[in-house]
Amino acid sequence: MNVILGATGVVGSAVLDELVKRGVPTRAAFRSRVPDPRATQHARVDLSTGEGLEACLDGARTVFLATGDMVDQVGAEVRVIEAARRAGVNRLVKLSILCAGSEAFFLARVHCAIERELERSGIPNTVLRPGGFMQNFVTYYGHALKTEGVLRLPWGDGEESPIDARDIARVAAVCLTSESFTGRHLDLCGPKAMTYQEMTRVLGQAAGRELRYESIPDGGFREAMLPYAVSPAHVEGLIDMFRFHREGRAPRASDAVLEVTGTPPRSFEDFAREHAGSWRED
Structure with a gap:
């Protein structure tokens, strides 16, 4: 049995889809x-308390961990x-984060x-360190782009490879069904580094309307995010991460997707065409 923790999330649900396609038993x-x-x-699990976790991992062969x-994300994932170690996984x-x-x-x-x-647990493992998800332009940024035609982030003119x-x-x-990449930390990037100005232009072309990007100060982002955030620390964490990226300190390229799967990652242009309806006006 292969357990997917975070199966309702953006990545976890896609992992479930991949395993189902392969005919792999999934919990x-x-x-x-x-x-x-x-x-x-x-299996119902509350990772903040551990409720249901032991039953969920009973008989598990592999585990995909995303939260x-x-x-207390550290406490939840360490739990x-x-x-998993006790269960003999x-x-x-x-699922980690770039850098x-x-x-x-x-x-x-x-x-x-x-x-x-x-690493200390001794469980054979692979760590995936992706950059920003293309799906963020639907799940997080989609409403503002659809209703206002604008995306506001404290990113400046820095580049990212979503x-x-x-x-x-x-x-x-x-990685779940093979031992080939055990022990690896894999940086996962899209095929091309782009500025947010370039990305919103691509989205606009796909949606058939003008969309634009506005770089805003950290304080403006903080004020907008605090009412919806898990905690003030997480807002500050996002601001720190954006600063790290806009200063050009993060890698903008990786061949890991091609190395692992044998095919290159999807382009941002293809993603934009597929999801163009998400940014069109009603």
């Missing part, structure tokens, strides 16, 4: 939203790692602490 964990009915089994932002694939090893910003330090505990979550999932599926 999809959820807390409140019931995941894809195509999963072989479902959303949580007040999973410890339970053969392989664990963790986690740098510990240069809050979210990097969170994930690096978890990565260290995973990756489609489905390409992360293709990598994860290989």
